[in-house]
Amino acid sequence: xxxxxxxxxxxxxxxxxxxxxxxxxxxxxxxxxxxxxxxxxxxxxxxxxxxxxxxxxxxxxxxxxxxxxxxxxxxxxxxxxxxxxxxxxxxx
Numbered sequence: 001x002x003x004x005x006x007x008x009x010x011x012x013x014x015x016x017x018x019x020x021x022x023x024x025x026x027x028x029x030x031x032x033x034x035x036x037x038x039x040x041x042x043x044x045x046x047x048x049x050x051x052x053x054x055x056x057x058x059x060x061x062x063x064x065x066x067x068x069x070x071x072x073x074x075x076x077x078x079x080x081x082x083x084x085x086x087x088x089x090x091x092x
Contacts, residue, residue: 051080055073059071
């Protein structure tokens with residue numbers, strides 16, 4: 001499912017227009033992104049949590065040349081599924 005299909009599904013379920021549904025989904029995604037960028041955890045009870053993590057600097061290898069390279073440290077985004085979400089996926 002892509003973003004357009006998500007907007008269609010939510011608009012059909014709620015009876016709202018696709019335009020207002022799209023604006024609402026954009027606002028939700030922006031709020032989650034901004035919170036995680038600030039280092040906050042966003043918890044949606046029953047669905048899951050978005051948070052930041054850290055990946056340490058590490059040594060890798062260029063697959064085409066075999067040369068050893070250093071991969072720099074980076075921030076990562078983590079999603080942890082909530083219990084209700086896991087149970088719904090495993091119920092099938």
